Amino acid sequence: MIINKSKCKIAFTDILFLALSIIYLVGIKLWFPVCGVSGDMVMSCHWAGEVLSALSVLLVILSLIHMVIPDERIKAGIDISGAGIAVLSMIIPGNIITLCKNSEMPCRANTSLWTIIFMVIICVIICVDIFVYLQMQSGKKHRINNAEK
Numbered sequence: 001m002i003i004n005k006s007k008c009k010i011a012f013t014d015i016l017f018l019a020l021s022i023i024y025l026v027g028i029k030l031w032f033p034v035c036g037v038s039g040d041m042v043m044s045c046h047w048a049g050e051v052l053s054a055l056s057v058l059l060v061i062l063s064l065i066h067m068v069i070p071d072e073r074i075k076a077g078i079d080i081s082g083a084g085i086a087v088l089s090m091i092i093p094g095n096i097i098t099l100c101k102n103s104e105m106p107c108r109a110n111t112s113l114w115t116i117i118f119m120v121i122i123c124v125i126i127c128v129d130i131f132v133y134l135q136m137q138s139g140k141k142h143r144i145n146n147a148e149k
Contacts, residue, residue, distance in 0.1 A: 010067055013129040017082070017122065018063040024118045025056040032110040034093075035100060045107035048097035052115060055089045059122070072133045079126045079133075086119040086126070 034049035059082060066078045093099055093115055099107040 011129070011132065013125050013132070014063070014067045016125050017129070018060070018067060020118060020122050020125070021056065021059040021063045024115075024122075025053070025060055027114060027118070028052050028056055028111070032106070032114040034107040034111045035105055043100060043107075044097055045093070045099045045105070045111070048093045048099060048107065049111065051092055051097060052089055052111070055085055055092075059085055059089075072136055076130055076133045079130050083123055083126045086122045090116050090119045 028049065034045040034052075035043050037043070037046055062078055062082050062085070066075055066082070069075055069078070093107065093112045099105070099112060103109065
């Protein structure tokens, strides 16, 4: 599950975190975008899409940093911030920034749904990652305590 190259540890969850972040970034622009701008009329959902795009770029950057940092404690901190961004991404469309009133509009039918799906999966991956790091830390403490006896 963990690839060791010198001091760099790349886990399967690191790869999943990066892959899902990139897929979501591309998806928010190509596969499940918010409603388009019509002439002079800019819908509020357009701004929700812009914020979600910015947050997805931040998730990609965090996942890249997470992949190359060898220290488990720093990785856990990055995981916590990534989970916060994922939760924020879930509540932006329709709650913080309003979407179209019609439920058949792309922002309500696609963007909101796929944002929730992707962010829940990312949160699950992050929780698994944190659990693994906690297990690694407790294993190190157990070995240290046994060595002292």
